[in-house]
Amino acid sequence: MTAREWTAEESLECTAPPHVLYQAVSDLRRMKEWSPEVIGVWRRGDRFVGFNRRAFWVWFTHCRIVVDEPGREFAFDVATFGLPVARWGYRFAPAADGSGTRVTEYWIDHRRGGWRSRIAETLGLLFTGTPAGRRAARNRAGMRSTLRRLCAACQLP
Template sequence: MTDTTAAPDELEASIEVSTSPAQTWALVSDLRRMREWSPQVLRTFIPGGPVRLGSRMINVNHRGALVWPTTAKVVRFEPHTSVAFRVAENRTIWSFTLEPTDGGGTRIVQRREVPDGISTLSNTLVGVAMGGVPTFVGELRQGMRQTLERIKAELER
């Protein structure tokens, strides 16, 4: 497992799994299952059938007793390679990218990108309700590690 930071607000973590990109894709592209992996997600609703480019999402997230909804749209959907969604409320883009490894497995890279910056409203709420940006970013990093470890465990069981 590796954690890196591309820019101050961009986060990245990765893990290698023994399954092929096709097997890995079948799991990570099913965004309805995010609550099984992400410690922050309570529920994901995706109306209209299977996840695809343009799919809309409603997520219910939590931090302890604090619960909040977000909406998102799938902005990248490249089978066996990458799936990404943009969260409307904070303008972040969350993604999973799959890279084949030499041994026939897959490197899964999870990213949070902020190409348009994080919304003022989101930064204010994080400051007021979540202990500030550094604290929340630390929790996001830890959550990304947990997410990838849970995906790996599911794929390799």
């Protein structure tokens, strides 16, 4: 058995400039256009509720925007029933050849130790059907899909 992974990230180079990609991901109502799990978002200021679905599992999360740097980075912390779950974010940097933007989606699991984390782990399994040991791999697959869709939606003509 492999060791549990607490972080994951995926990157893709897009033709769109950083500010265009940033605008797309920071307009959280549009997240359902790129994410294979998000089915809706209800936003109030720097907080929002995310509604998610995978197969027959449906769940919601309470989120708070924690990094909001136009054209550079956008990130939010996720909780469920007041229990910390994870940080999800996007970083934007010039592509190596200067032809566009390298966009990176990242995830950091916040369920580490203590009774609150054990409860959050159990809820995560019940809501998503994904055991903790498979979470990073599943998230990477979702990130690849999200980034492909995001880049396709924002590509320059």
